[in-house]
Amino acid sequence: MGSLSGRNALVTGASRGIGRAIALKLASEGANIIVNYANSASSAEDVVTEIRELGVRAEAIQADVSDRSACEAMVDSAIRIFGQIDMLVNNAGIGSSGIDRPTITEATYDQYELLIGANLWGPIYMSKALVPHMRSAERSDIIMISSVATDTYSERMGLYSIGKAGMEALAYTLAKEERSNGMRVNVVAPGLVDTDMGRKLITLLPGSDDMRERDAGAPFGYVCTPEDIASAVYFLVSENGRYLTNQRIAVNGGGF
Ligand code: NAP
Numbered sequence: 114m115g116s117l118s119g120r121n122a123l124v125t126g127a128s129r130g131i132g133r134a135i136a137l138k139l140a141s142e143g144a145n146i147i148v149n150y151a152n153s154a155s156s157a158e159d160v161v162t163e164i165r166e167l168g169v170r171a172e173a174i175q176a177d178v179s180d181r182s183a184c185e186a187m188v189d190s191a192i193r194i195f196g197q198i199d200m201l202v203n204n205a206g207i208g209s210s211g212i213d214r215p216t217i218t219e220a221t222y223d224q225y226e227l228l229i230g231a232n233l234w235g236p237i238y239m240s241k242a243l244v245p246h247m248r249s250a251e252r253s254d255i256i257m258i259s260s261v262a263t264d265t266y267s268e269r270m271g272l273y274s275i276g277k278a279g280m281e282a283l284a285y286t287l288a289k290e291e292r293s294n295g296m297r298v299n300v301v302a303p304g305l306v307d308t309d310m311g312r313k314l315i316t317l318l319p320g321s322d323d324m325r326e327r328d329a330g331a332p333f334g335y336v337c338t339p340e341d342i343a344s345a346v347y348f349l350v351s352e353n354g355r356y357l358t359n360q361r362i363a364v365n366g367g368g369f
Contacts, residue, residue: 115143116351118169121195123147123187125178125239126205128157130308131258134339135202136160136171138347145170147191147198149205151177170195178205178235179227188242199250200350201243203236203280204258207273210314214269225272232276236283244287248294254350257284258342259302261365281361288359297358299349304365306337332366 122139126132128150136146137160146164148171150157157173164171172194176187191198212224236257247253259281262274281300288298305311307324316322320330328335345364348354 115141118143120200121145121198122200122202123149123191123198124202124204125149125235127160128153130310131303131306131339131342132204133160134343135204135346137163138340138343139200140164140167140169140171142347143169144200145195147194148173149176149187151175151205178239179230181238184235184238185242192246197250198243199247199253201239201247202256202258202346203239205231205235206258207231208310208314209270209273210310210317214317216269217271220272228272229276232273233279236280240283240287244291247296251295252355253296255284255287255296255298256346256349257281257300259300261302261304261363261368263302264363285359292358297354299357300361301342301345302361302363303342304337304368306339306342308339337364337366
C-alpha cells in the first residue's frame with residue numbers, strides 16, 4: 114500500500130523525460146496512471162509496462178494536447194478507465210530549442226501556435242475538461258510543469274516563456290477558484306534537466322554539448338535529473354503537501 118494508493122493520475126507527455134519519471138514515481142507510491150503521449154507510442158507502452166510491474170494500473174492514451182477535442186476525448190477515456198481522476202500533471206511541452214530559438218520577430222505564426230499550443234492551450238484544455246470532474250474528489254491536485262524561463266524571460270526563449278507564463282497564471286487563478294473544492298494547484302519550475310529537450314537545448318547554448326561534461330559546473334555536481342523533478346511533484350501531491358496550494362517550486366539547485 115503506497116501513500117498514493119487509491120488515487121488516479123493523468124500525466125501528459127509521460128512517454129519520455131520528466132513526464133515518464135513523474136508517472137513512475139506516482140505509480141511507485143501506489144497511484145494508477147494514464148500515460149499520455151503525442152507520437153511515441155512504443156515508448157508510452159514501455160512506461161505502461163514498467164508501471165504495471167509496480168502492481169498498479171496504467172493505460173496509454175494518445176492525444177496532442179494542443180488539440181482541444183483530443184484533450185476532451187482523452188479526459189472522457191481516462192474517466193471511463195479509472196472512474197475518477199484526482200491528479201492532473203500538465204507536463205507535455207515543447208521547448209524553444211525545438212524550433213531553433215527564433216526571436217519574437219523572427220518567429221513565424223506557425224511556431225507561435227506550436228509552442229503556445231503545447232505549453233499553454235494544452236493545460237487550458239486539460240483543466241477545462243477535468244476540473245469539473247475532479248471537484249467530486251475529496252482532495253485533488255493539479256501540477257503545472259513550467260520552467261525557470263519565467264524568472265528570466267531570456268532572449269530567444271520568448272514563445273516558450275509566453276506559454277509558461279500563461280500556464281502559471283492559469284495555475285494561480287485555479288488555485289483560488291477551486292480551493293473550496295479541495296483542489297491544490299501548484300507549479301514546479303525546472304531549470305536544465307537531463308532529457309531529450311535538455312540535451313537539444315545545450316547544443317544551442319555556449320558550453321559543452323555533452324550533458325556529462327556539464328555536471329561539474331552544475332549545482333551539487335550534477336545536472337538535474339527527471340527523478341529530481343518527480344520527487345518535487347510527489348511531495349506536493351502527497352499527504353506532506355496537503356496544506357500547499359498556489360505555490361511555485363523552482364527545482365534548479367538554487368538558480369546559480
Ligand atoms: P521531452 O524530453 O522533450 O519530452 C516531452 C514529452 O512531452 C514527451 O512525452 C512528448 O510526447 C510530450 N509532448 C510534447 N508535445 C506534446 C503534445 N502536443 N501533446 C502531448 N504530448 C506532447 O521534454 P522534457 O524535458 O521531459 O520536458 C517536460 C516538461 O518540462 C515540458 O513542459 C518542458 O517545458 C519542461 N521543462 C523541461 C526542462 C528541461 O531542461 N528538460 C526545463 C524546464 C522545463 P512524445 O514522446 O509522444 O513526443
